[in-house]
Amino acid sequence: MNTRLTLIAAVLCWVFCAGASGVPMSDAASYIERAEAAFAEGAAMHAEGDRGARSRFAEAAAFYERAIEASGVRNHRLHLNLGNAAMLSGDVGRAVLAYKRADRLAPRSSRVRESLAFARASVGVELRPDARERGRSLLLAWRGLVPRQLLLAGFIGGYALFWIALASGVIWRKPPPVLLGVSAGVAVLSITLLLVERSILHSAEEGVVVSPAGADARLGPGEGVYAPAFDRPLSPGVEVRILESRDGWLRVRLPDGREAWTPGTAVERV
Incomplete structure (x- = not known):
């Protein structure tokens, strides 16, 4: 080691x-x-x-x-x-x-x-992602392969080429179907991937447990009122999605779909 x-x-x-x-x-x-x-x-x-x-x-x-x-x-x-x-x-x-x-x-x-x-x-904590998290990961799998700049260029280029092809078809009375289809497809696919990325990354704020002692997980926003949600605190480094904030507490969802309330000071937003 x-x-x-x-x-x-x-x-x-x-x-x-x-x-x-x-x-x-x-x-x-x-x-x-x-x-x-x-x-x-x-x-x-x-x-x-x-x-x-x-x-x-x-x-x-x-x-x-x-x-x-x-x-x-x-x-x-x-x-x-x-x-x-x-x-x-x-x-x-x-x-x-x-x-x-x-x-x-x-x-x-x-x-x-x-x-x-x-x-x-x-x-040191394995949380098996639920179907929702697996779907998010699948929809964002392209991020490690295709640069955002390439998708933006694909949208602009495909959009411009589509209208150029359409204009040429009007002039020559015979629009090129293949060029129209390819350019439209590239533009739609590129902008769709960019919008999906933005939607997923901002649909629920991502957070990470940063408190060295871990994050106390409760069934509600209060330590002395609500019972523990789990048998132990959330370990430092556990990733969550922040769903709600109330009275200094955060309602979070774990990758496996379980939810709990944690002190806001124990979790930091990505």
Whole structure:
């Protein structure tokens, strides 16, 4: 296990250097430098077997979080680096959250997908998705294969080509049926996939349990009034869909379809 973490730390040192690109030179740049320094120190301490390495990784994660807030840039590399540091510090919840945010920005990144899969496996809780969640996953399967820009270009190009073909048919009194069908099909398919993605991602807010102690799950919005929904709290890193907010509590649905109320401070929105 130590060897595995050492290899991960060595690889991630390069990731941190690459991740700084594209961020405005401001307070964010200072935070990034401090994050890189803390991460490098943590990697060196870990290689020597120093248990204090986790605190350095946690410090790096905190600086990366500040860099993201200060820059205002939607950059998947920053979230990826934050997730890496959080993961190595032992904060699985924050790692899953950061990786999911990176995945929204760069769904085709193999590094993001692999990191998210590793973090999910570290949660230690297996929740078999219900039919609703499996359907969502199926409808969004294209995100890891087809760039959004290509779909947008397909819609614009297909739409324009359709009207060009239709206009030429009016002029020459013989519209090309194949060109009309293909262009219309490409345009409709492209815009449909984009709208489906937007609808699914915004139909119910995604959240992640980030409290190190887990999230207390109740049958209603109150600790002293409602009984526990499950026999144990929700583990850090468990992914949920936020359905309702009331009096500082969130009604959430787990991937397997079960619902519960959790304190709002224990779950953070993606």
